[in-house]
Amino acid sequence: MSSASADTVATPDAVARVALQGQLDLRSGKALWNTLKQAELEHPRQVDVDLSEVTAADGSAAAILTSYRAELRAKGVECQLIGARENVAEILRLYDNARKLGPRPRRKARGQLDQIGSAAIAVAIEAQLVIAFFGQMVIGMMNAIRAPRTVNWKELLPTAERAGADAVPIVALINYLVGMVISLQSAAQLHRFGADIYMADLVGISVVREIGPLITAIVVCGRTGAAFAAELGSMQTNEEIDALRTMGFGPMRFLVMPKALALMAVMPLLTVLADLMGCLGGLTTAVVRLDLSVAAYLAESQRAVQLSDFTSGLIKSVAFGLAITLISCQQGLAATGGAEGVGKRTTAAVVTTLFTLILIDAVFTVFFEVAPQV
């Protein structure tokens, strides 16, 4: 059983004496600490800790005693641990590193301006890295065209299957629901003006030009982009990328290129599916809510949606596929520090890609609006 009792005496010559008894261990640690601190209140010139009646001490008690002595000595107060039995002296020797406890390291507070500046620099560096990575990818693609054998074609179809075929159910369902939501939101307004049939125009154009490609890209970013970043991040931290380099395989052509080609191929196909499902969602609302006929809805859709609307969406989807691969792979290859590093880079990959998708979408939308007038 643990126990510690103490007797603190302040002598006239300013020497405090602390007599400890019994067994000193972790459970009696708080009492020991308080007893020792009590002796300091008298501002003695010297503190003698009498251990002659201490039967045993564990590591925590030894740590408290030795650090107390070091702390007092650092303040210019002499402190001695006296009369320890052999078993107690042994453990005190083990714990006595005769060093003063260092001050707890404190993180220097950073000013807001400093933090904003650092964050801005970090964003600029990341952007620079993504652009440099894009440059490497362009060079890699040119080399791939010159020497197609050097691309790891074996990875192409499995990657296309995982990123494309496996994503069909989720892409179809989400786009159907989004098409239905858009049409439901607008149905009441259109009905008020007797413009029910224009539901087909509204849903068709918005889905084919914007919603279909963008929602598909967001789904693919969350599914495949995160998977790319995590996969390459894990390979990086497991030294697999280093192993590939030492075997003469650049990660760009061996890992990134097949992913980029696969995603650029499946994105337009998924977008076509998304367009169809979005329009189907609009059709469902039109038939159920506005009593429009299927034939009338389809005829109006065919009249409203131009081929250029459709192709602009498909062109965007290829750019989205490239951006998702580029950013996810760059972030994955930059992972360091084990599981935590992989997690951070995967999060960064998804967030950066989502931002970039919206940016690319805006650029394309402006371009397609301006281009026909030029």
Next chain:
Amino acid sequence: MNDPLITVTNLTMGWDDRVLQRDANFTVQRGEVFVILGGSGCGKSTLLRHLTGLSTPLAGEVRVKGIDPKEPSLEPPKFGVMFQSGALLGSYTVGENVGLPLREWTDLPIEAVRAVVQAKLRLVGLENTEGVMPSELSGGMKKRAAIARAMALEPDLIFLDEPSAGLDPVTSAELDELIIALNRELGLTVVVVTHELDSIFRIGTRCIMLDRETRSIIAEGDPRELRDNSTDPRVRAFFHRKPKEQLS
């Protein structure tokens, strides 16, 4: 005397303002089992990364067979590397891992690649694991498979990072025997990073010892001679498994 296989001249390595080793100079001769040893954190694995061209020196230079290993090359790699964890590609079978360099760098037909892969796996004692995924292998088997992959292109130089780390004594001894056999029977030059004493004495023909505090090479020579004759307390502490103060 033959030209050294590896020449390291005034190599300073580290990251940014953190220098791990300063002005390192040494050579590795053909046919040696050259051991890089030292305590944890002294830069052994980092030195290996510099020798294999995976890291860029802060100063100085590394030449492997007269060439900077960082230089981009269209030629097959001139050496094999076994990483500490094995670093087998997790989505490929063991056979595909070993066959990867052969498919990339040779025009061997598929059947011939399979035959070579099987022979390499047999050599490292991993018969019938061709279709097994790396996740199904034990730590020692992964390292053996990684050695088979490192040897796929018949290099005359192989780098091994901590081959015995995390292995039981029997598996570790078996791996050492394999390294000795590769060196003696195939004439392979082996550069090993390790701090396992048993392994060092069993396989090493020459070694250098890195020191974390002075950030320099503090000993070079035959490991057995250094153990018996060195007067440097740091070297003696390492070889006799004792804290420095107990030796002085």
